[in-house]
Amino acid sequence: MCSYIVEKVALYGSAKGSSKGLAEWKSVDTAHVYFDHPYHAPLDHALGIDFINQANGGQDRIAIELSAETARELVKAITAALDRGEMEHAGLNQY
Amino acid sequence: MSYLGMVTEIVPFTAHNGDKGQANYARPTTKEMVGGVVLIHHMPGWDDWIQEAARKLAHYGFACIAPDLYFREGPGSPDDCAARSRAKGGVTDEQVMGDVAGAMAFLRAQANSNGKVAVMGFCSGGRQTYLAACSLNHVDAAVDCWGGRVIVEDPADITPARPVAPIELTSGLNCPLLGIFGNDDANPSPKQVNDTEAVLKKLGKTYEFHRYDGVGHGFFAVDRPAYKPEQAKAAWQKVIDFLDKTIGPRARFS
Numbered sequence: 001m002c003s004y005i006v007e008k009v010a011l012y013g014s015a016k017g018s019s020k021g022l023a024e025w026k027s028v029d030t031a032h033v034y035f036d037h038p039y040h041a042p043l044d045h046a047l048g049i050d051f052i053n054q055a056n057g058g059q060d061r062i063a064i065e066l067s068a069e070t071a072r073e074l075v076k077a078i079t080a081a082l083d084r085g086e087m088e089h090a091g092l093n094q095y
Numbered sequence: 096m097s098y099l100g101m102v103t104e105i106v107p108f109t110a111h112n113g114d115k116g117q118a119n120y121a122r123p124t125t126k127e128m129v130g131g132v133v134l135i136h137h138m139p140g141w142d143d144w145i146q147e148a149a150r151k152l153a154h155y156g157f158a159c160i161a162p163d164l165y166f167r168e169g170p171g172s173p174d175d176c177a178a179r180s181r182a183k184g185g186v187t188d189e190q191v192m193g194d195v196a197g198a199m200a201f202l203r204a205q206a207n208s209n210g211k212v213a214v215m216g217f218c219s220g221g222r223q224t225y226l227a228a229c230s231l232n233h234v235d236a237a238v239d240c241w242g243g244r245v246i247v248e249d250p251a252d253i254t255p256a257r258p259v260a261p262i263e264l265t266s267g268l269n270c271p272l273l274g275i276f277g278n279d280d281a282n283p284s285p286k287q288v289n290d291t292e293a294v295l296k297k298l299g300k301t302y303e304f305h306r307y308d309g310v311g312h313g314f315f316a317v318d319r320p321a322y323k324p325e326q327a328k329a330a331w332q333k334v335i336d337f338l339d340k341t342i343g344p345r346a347r348f349s
Contacts, residue, residue: 002138002219002243004185004254032182037218037313039139039174044313044321050178059171061178 007033015051017062030054038065047071098346100124101153108201111193118162118198119146121153123346128209130342131158131202133195135216135223140165140177144316155335156345158207162198164191187256188226195227211235211342218313222261228272229264236341238273238334241312243282245291265294272302273337275330277310305333
């Protein structure tokens with residue numbers, strides 16, 4: 001079913017894509033996260049994330065559409081990378 | 096038999112509040128007068144699927160206009176415009192009804208029009224179809240394909256953009272309604288479909304509901320796992336036959 005749910009989260013960082021508006025690195029300040037019928041991925045439903053710069057009008061985006069299963073794997077990978085990286089940069093790497 | 100020749104093009108049309116909208120207009124290349132269908136896309140917008148469905152209706156002998164309900168978010172690709180609309184909470188019912196009314200007027204203004212116009216939609220477009228059939232004038236037939244939230248169970252789904260549950264407007268329905276549903280769908284659930292049918296029956300409305308086992312939501316979409324060829328083929332035939340009866344006769348190649 002089409003949903004109108006959008007989770008919005010403020011970000012600090014940059015993104016780069018191949019679309020006209022984001023062919024170069026640009027700052028991004030917001031992510032819109034949703035779960036609905038995708039536009040491109042051959043799935044019934046997909047986890048969509050749009051990275052935008054709301055302060056600049058939010059017209060351009062970097063977009064991804066992921067299956068629910070792989071989106072959850074991505075969440076784990078992000079958490080794992082952050083955990084390991086922060087340990088290492090704190091000089092606490094056990095390896 | 097289908098009609099083998101067609102023309103499709105992007106056309107301007109006068110939308111809600113006089114806004115200048117854009118739509119895909121597909122029709123058979125017949126000299127016969129034909130009925131028209133306003134085809135309402137689902138939440139992801141004016142995508143490949145809706146263009147394909149518009150061409151399919153032309154292939155079966157109807158004129159079809161598929162308006163881009165997110166044209167106000169342009170310029171931009173249809174998917175980017177859909178993303179911008181989603182971020183704003185989606186289009187309002189009032190605006191969609193105005194756009195549909197404008198698309199209906201476009202169809203009736205064409206030289207090939209037999210004067211009859213149906214509204215058809217998928218998913219959120221199915222809900223908007225139900226809404227259009229109950230609230231707009233001069234709708235000759237309506238085809239709701241698995242429209243969810245016709246019955247609203249979560250109060251949070253009543254918003255300023257979508258202030259009324261379509262089921263509450265059923266008394267205003269004054270055209271035949273065709274409903275296509277999958278029995279494995281969660282929204283609308285089989286119970287919600289039954290409850291909708293009970294209201295239609297109680298109010299003496301003309302309708303036919305077809306429910307299919309072994310399929311869920313969106314089982315017409317050939318590029319998604321939900322596609323079920325046997326049920327989709329049978330249900331498409333119901334759609335074509337219904338439109339033939341209500342806004343036809345459709346053009347046939349001979």
